[in-house]
Amino acid sequence: MTEVSKSKLKQYLVQQSLHSEESWWLSRLILGKVKKIFGNELKAIFTGSAPITRDVLHFFRIALDIPIMSGYGQTETTACGTTTHAGDLSFDTIGSPVATVEVKLIDVPHTKYRSEMNQGEICIRGPTIFKGYYNDEVKARETIDENGWLHTGDIGEWASDGALRIIDRTKHIFKLNQGVYIAPERLEDVYIRSPWITQIFIDGISTEATVVAIVIPDEDYVRKNFKSTQTTAFTDLCKEPELKQIILTDLICLAKDNKLKYFETVTNIYLHPHPFSMENGLLTITLKTRRMNVQKQFQPIINSLYSVKKVATNNL
Structure with a gap:
């Protein structure tokens, strides 16, 4: 797309090939180079691990002209959960249950999600489900109930065609002072789309009305797009108020574009120069955020973000 943006003609042709249903021949002609990158022998693609954006999925379906299927599962389910069909x-759906498992939705306490409305926490049961965590029986019992159902911590919804759709997260929900419950991972899925950042941690406290965030900027992108910064230490760059404002503004724009509520929109951020990693104890072996560890390490900073916001509000 960077190459395409250099030419108005190329931009027009690519847009036509992606968005005109009548010009499938144009799609094959213009986007044929993409197919060649994969050797012209690719028969299907399977995507999982994290949600794929609508634009990326649409592009590859048109460019490659092959079935692209999405799957859902967890380490604890040995990946097996649901999958979309080739056609x-x-x-926005993740398909129907695979042959080895059962899937059901259960009520989520203190929320609007109810199974009778075809919404609730996703629970999975079957022979591919793990037996427990090594040397951690307590955590295993918290995850798998007495009937063998694995509680995923994800909130799903049954679509009219019987496919499952992920609509929220429950694992790390917290409550704000107006009584609303926040699922931070769902918000992080939105905010991580900012090109300015590489990692983000959304948090909040029960005495406040909005959320704040710990943000790890994308160093390469920052150096290319923020002043002349090649000789400046990245730690110093993260202290720049102007950079903070640029990133915060971009996040607020993302919130608006994705129709997030005011209490889901970040009102303050802290720029941290060092990525979360397994080495510093802030990522799991599957590269998921260790939320308790991050929260413990950054709690004083999170509290200060609200204090700074209050001072700024009082000065208006």
């Missing part, structure tokens, strides 16, 4: 061209 499914939807963008």
Whole structure:
């Protein structure tokens, strides 16, 4: 797309090939180079691990002209959960249960999610489900109930065609002072789309009305797009008020574009120069954020973000 942006003609042709249903021949002609990158022998693609954006999925379906299927599962389910079918061209579902498991939705306490409304926490049961955590029986019992159902911590919804859709997260929900519950991982999925950042941790406290964030900026992007910064230490760059404001503004724009509520919109951020990693204890072996560890390490900073916001508000 960087190459395409150099030419108005190329931009027009690519847009036509992606968005005109009548010009499938144009799509094959213009986007044929993408198919060649994969050797012209690719028969199908399977995507999992994290949600794929609508634009990326649409591009590859058109450019490659092959089935692209989405799957859902967890380490604890040995990946097996649900999968879309080869002919499914939807963008927001994760398909139906695979042959080895059962899937059900259960009520989520203190929220609007109810199974009778075809919404609730996703629970999975079957022979591919793990037996427990090594040397941690307590955590295993918290995850798998007495009937063998694994509680995933994800909130799903059954679509009209019987496919499952992920609509929220429950694992790390917290409550704000107006009584609303926040699922931070769902918000992080939105904010991580900012090109300015590489990692983000959303948090909040029960005495406040909005959320704040710990942000790890993308060093390469920052150095290319923020002043002349090649000789400046990245630690010093993260202290720049102007950079903080640029990133915060971009995050607020993302919140608006994705129709997030005011209490889901970040009102303050802290720029941290060092990425979360397994080495510093802030990522799991599967590269997921160790939320308790991050929260413990950054709690004083999170509290200060609210204090700074209050001072700024009082000065208006």
